[in-house]
Amino acid sequence: MIVIMNHRATPEQIQTVINHVESLGYRVHRSDGTERTILGIIGDERPLDTENLEAFEGVERVVRVLHPFKLASREFHPENSVVRVNGIEIGGDQLVLMAGPCSVESREQLFETAAAVKEAGAHILRGGAFKPRTSPYAFQGLGLKGLELLREAREKFHLPIVTEVLAPQDVSLVAQYADILQIGTRNMQNFALLRAVGEVQKPVLLKRGMMATIEEWLMAAEYILVQGNSRVILCERGIRTFETATRNTFDINAIPLVKQLSHLPVIADPSHGTGRWDLVIPVSRAAIAAGADGLIIEVHPHPEQALSDGAQSLRPDRFASLVEETRRLAEVLGRRL
Numbered sequence: 525m526i527v528i529m530n531h532r533a534t535p536e537q538i539q540t541v542i543n544h545v546e547s548l549g550y551r552v553h554r555s556d557g558t559e560r561t562i563l564g565i566i567g568d569e570r571p572l573d574t575e576n577l578e579a580f581e582g583v584e585r586v587v588r589v590l591h592p593f594k595l596a597s598r599e600f601h602p603e604n605s606v607v608r609v610n611g612i613e614i615g616g617d618q619l620v621l622m623a624g625p626c627s628v629e630s631r632e633q634l635f636e637t638a639a640a641v642k643e644a645g646a647h648i649l650r651g652g653a654f655k656p657r658t659s660p661y662a663f664q665g666l667g668l669k670g671l672e673l674l675r676e677a678r679e680k681f682h683l684p685i686v687t688e689v690l691a692p693q694d695v696s697l698v699a700q701y702a703d704i705l706q707i708g709t710r711n712m713q714n715f716a717l718l719r720a721v722g723e724v725q726k727p728v729l730l731k732r733g734m735m736a737t738i739e740e741w742l743m744a745a746e747y748i749l750v751q752g753n754s755r756v757i758l759c760e761r762g763i764r765t766f767e768t769a770t771r772n773t774f775d776i777n778a779i780p781l782v783k784q785l786s787h788l789p790v791i792a793d794p795s796h797g798t799g800r801w802d803l804v805i806p807v808s809r810a811a812i813a814a815g816a817d818g819l820i821i822e823v824h825p826h827p828e829q830a831l832s833d834g835a836q837s838l839r840p841d842r843f844a845s846l847v848e849e850t851r852r853l854a855e856v857l858g859r860r861l
C-alpha cells in the first residue's frame with residue numbers, strides 16, 4: 525500500500541502518518557519527490573484500513589499497489605530514479621556507457637582496455653575479478669588481485685568501476701573497490717546475496733536472471749530496496765529461449781515494459797544478450813531506441829586471446845564506432861551522451 529501525501533502536506537503531517545503506520549507494526553519507506561511525498565507501507569497490508577489513513581490531514585490518497593513489487597513500482601516513485609555514481613547520473617537524460625573486459629586478466633590487458641574505452645567516451649569501467657563460470661576448470665578470475673588492478677585503473681583513468689560480487693561474505697571486500705556492485709544473472713535469486721548488497725550504501729547493477737520473468741527480476745530488486753539501498757540499476761542481459769543461434773535472446777520488450785512498471789534505471793547488455801560481437805552494435809541501437817538508459821559492453825584489445833567471452837567482445841576501434849553511433853542516436857531521441 526502507498527500513501528500519497530498532497531503537495532501542501534507539512535513535515536509534521538507526514539511524520540504523524542509515519543508514526544501511526546509504524547505503531548501498527550509496519551515499516552515505512554519514504555520517497556520525497558519534486559511535487560509530493562509518497563510513503564510505501566511494507567508488511568502484510570490486508571488488515572490495514574485505507575479509509576482510516578485517508579482521514580489523516582495531508583493525505584491525498586491511499587492506493588493498494590497491485591504488483592507484488594512495491595518499492596520498485598512506478599506507483600511508489602512516479603519520477604524516474606536517478607542513481608548518481610561519482611557525478612555520473614544513471615537514469616537521467618544522459619545515456620551512460622559502461623565498458624571493459626569480461627574478466628580482468630592482467631595489468632597490461634586492463635590498462636590497455638581502460639585507456640581505449642576512456643578515449644572513446646565510456647563513463648564507467650567494467651571488469652570481472654570474481655567470475656561465475658559454468659565450468660570449475662575455466663578461468664575463475666584474479667580475485668583480490670583483480671580488484672587491486674581495478675582500483676589502480678580507477679585512479680589512473682578516472683573511471684568508476686563496476687564489478688561482480690559472487691557471495692554474501694565478499695560484499696564488504698568488493699564494496700571497498702567497486703563504485704557499483706554487479707549481481708550476475710546466475711545470482712539474481714541468491715536472496716542472501718541480495719540482502720547483503722541491500723545493506724551497503726553502494727549502487728547495485730542487478731542483471732536479469734537468464735530464466736527469470738520480469739516480475740521475478742523486479743522482486744529481486746525489491747529485496748535490495750527493502751533493505752534500505754535505493755540505488756538499484758536494472759540490466760537486461762538476455763534470456764534463454766529455444767533459439768540456439770545466439771547465446772541468449774535479448775528481450776527488447778523488457779526495456780520499455782520495465783520502464784513502465786518501475787522507476788529504476790535500465791541498462792542493456794547486448795554482449796551477453798547476443799554472445800556475438802557482430803550483433804552487439806545493432807542490438808545496442810535497438811536497446812537505446814527502446815528506452816534503455818545506457819549500455820554495458822565487453823571490450824578486449826585481443827578478443828581471440830580473451831580468457832572469457834572473447835566471441836562477444838568488441839575491439840576498441842569497434843567500441844569507438846558504437847560510441848559515435850550512440851551519440852547520433854541520443855540526439856534523435858532527445859537524450860545526451
Ligand code: PEP
Nearest residue numbers: 626708709710731761796
Ligand atoms: C559478465 O558481466 O561478465 C557476466 C558474467 O554477466 P552475466 O551475469 O550477465 O552472465
Ligand code: MN
Nearest residue numbers: 626822832833
Ligand atoms: Mn562476460
